[in-house]
Each structure stands twice: as C-alpha cells, then as structure tokens.
Amino acid sequence: QKEVEQNSGPLSVPEGAIASLNCTYSDRGSQSFFWYRQYSGKSPELIMFIYSNGDKEDGRFTAQLNKASQYVSLLIRDSQPSDSATYLCAVFGDTGRRALTFGSGTRLQVQP
Amino acid sequence: EPEVTQTPSHQVTQMGQEVILRCVPISNHLYFYWYRQILGQKVEFLVSFYNNEISEKSEIFDDQFSVERPDGSNFTLKIRSTKLEDSAMYFCASSEGWAGPGEQFFGPGTRLTVL
Numbered sequence: 001q002k003e004v005e006q007n008s009g010p011l012s013v014p015e016g017a018i019a020s021l022n023c024t025y026s027d028r029g030s031q032s033f034f035w036y037r038q039y040s041g042k043s044p045e046l047i048m049f050i051y052s053n054g055d056k057e058d059g060r061f062t063a064q065l066n067k068a069s070q071y072v073s074l075l076i077r078d079s080q081p082s083d084s085a086t087y088l089c090a091v092f093g094d095t096g097r098r099a100l101t102f103g104s105g106t107r108l109q110v111q112p
Numbered sequence: 113e114p115e116v117t118q119t120p121s122h123q124v125t126q127m128g129q130e131v132i133l134r135c136v137p138i139s140n141h142l143y144f145y146w147y148r149q150i151l152g153q154k155v156e157f158l159v160s161f162y163n164n165e166i167s168e169k170s171e172i173f174d175d176q177f178s179v180e181r182p183d184g185s186n187f188t189l190k191i192r193s194t195k196l197e198d199s200a201m202y203f204c205a206s207s208e209g210w211a212g213p214g215e216q217f218f219g220p221g222t223r224l225t226v227l
Contacts, residue, residue, distance in 0.1 A: 034216075036218075042220070042221075043201075043218040043220050043221045044155060044218045046218075049215055088155065090155075092214065098143060098145070098167060098207070098214060099145075099157040099168050099170065100145075100155075100216060101157070102154050102155040103154065104153070104154050105154075
C-alpha cells in the first residue's frame with residue numbers, strides 16, 4: 001500500500017515568517033512529487049513539482065526532495081494571510097503510472 | 113490562461129439514480145483523470161484515460177463507474193446506480209504529456225450529493 005503522510009496541523013505562523021511543510025512517502029519507486037494548495041471547498045491548485053534531489057525555488061516557494069530519506073518539503077517565505085489553506089503533497093508512483101497518491105494535507109494558518 | 117472546466121458545480125440525486133459528470137479538459141492535453149474527495153478526507157484517484165481508453169483505474173472504480181470521451185472536448189464520468197457513499201467532490205484533471213513530471217491541472221469540481 002503506497003502511503004503519503006503529512007501532519008494535519010494546523011500549522012500556525014505569523015505573517016512574514018517562513019512556513020515549513022513536510023511530507024513522507026513509502027514507495028521508493030516514486031518518481032515525481034507535487035505540492036498543491038487547496039482552499040476550503042475548492043479544488044487542488046498546483047504550486048510546484050520536483051523530481052530531482054535537492055531544492056527547487058519558484059518565487060516565495062521552495063520544494064526540497066531527499067529520496068534517500070523519502071522526504072519532501074515545501075517552504076513558504078514571507079508568509080501572507082492569503083497563504084492560509086491546506087497544502088497537499090502528491091506523489092507519482094513507478095514510471096508509467098499516472099495516478100497521483102495524495103497525502104491528507106497540512107492546514108496552514110498565517111496570522112496577521 | 114487555459115483551465116479545466118466541470119459541470120454541474122453541484123448535483124443532487126436520489127440513491128439508485130444514474131448521474132453523469134462532465135468535464136472539458138485543457139485543449140492541448142492528452143491525459144485525463146477523475147479523482148474524488150469525500151468531505152474531510154484525502155483526494156483519491158479513480159481513473160486515468162488516454163487515447164480513448166482507460167489507462168489505469170483504482171479499486172474504487174468498479175462496474176458502477178464508466179468514463180467516456182464522447183467528442184473532441186468533453187470527458188464524462190458516469191455513475192450508474194448511485195449509493196449514499198458516492199457523495200463527494202469529483203475532480204477532473206488533465207495533463208499535457210506522458211513523459212516528464214506530468215503536472216495535472218484540476219477543474220473546480222462537482223459536488224455530488226446522494227440522498
């Protein structure tokens with residue numbers, strides 16, 4: 001059974017701080033890793049993806065991947081109240097499989 | 113910016129009735145997906161579709177479910193005889209290509225309520 005685990009939170013950070021969101025996965029064959037943001041009652045919105053070990057930066061967001069530890073994280077710099085949402089980690093399995101396996105999400109609250 | 117669209121936004125039906133959920137994927141995308149999210153739970157994969165046939169399906173996608181691309185733009189999910197436990201948000205997604213990371217872009221969802 002392929003699992004993606006996230007702390008459900010809520011993670012509360014003050015405005016302007018760095019929010020750090022973490023995700024672990026069980027399938028060592030996983031190829032690609034995605035972070036989605038989901039506001040209450042809305043659909044998942046793709047923030048960024050990563051498939052190589054190391055860091056990948058896109059604006060205020062940095063994704064970090066460590067395949068040896070089966071760990072992927074998302075850093076949000078200069079957090080804004082509008083960043084308050086649930087952040088979903090999603091993983092692609094083995095090569096050739098297109099189904100995303102989602103974690104349950106971490107709820108982030110940015111306090112003004 | 114191109115986006116996935118879904119209709120209706122909310123569907124209420126009686127148990128045992130058939131429902132069809134509709135999606136228009138992004139126009140140059142070739143891979144289409146259905147996911148569902150029961151209230152308060154994880155997003156779950158149902159089925160993927162490519163070249164007019166199912167590529168993968170989960171154990172949730174049993175004989176009560178079917179998918180179809182009836183024309184060049186629409187992608188539909190049919191539930192033949194709805195059950196109470198089918199109540200959920202249903203999301204359609206599409207992606208451009210098979211190679212590479214394969215980012216999937218989600219539509220706004222259809223909230224299905226089975227009474």
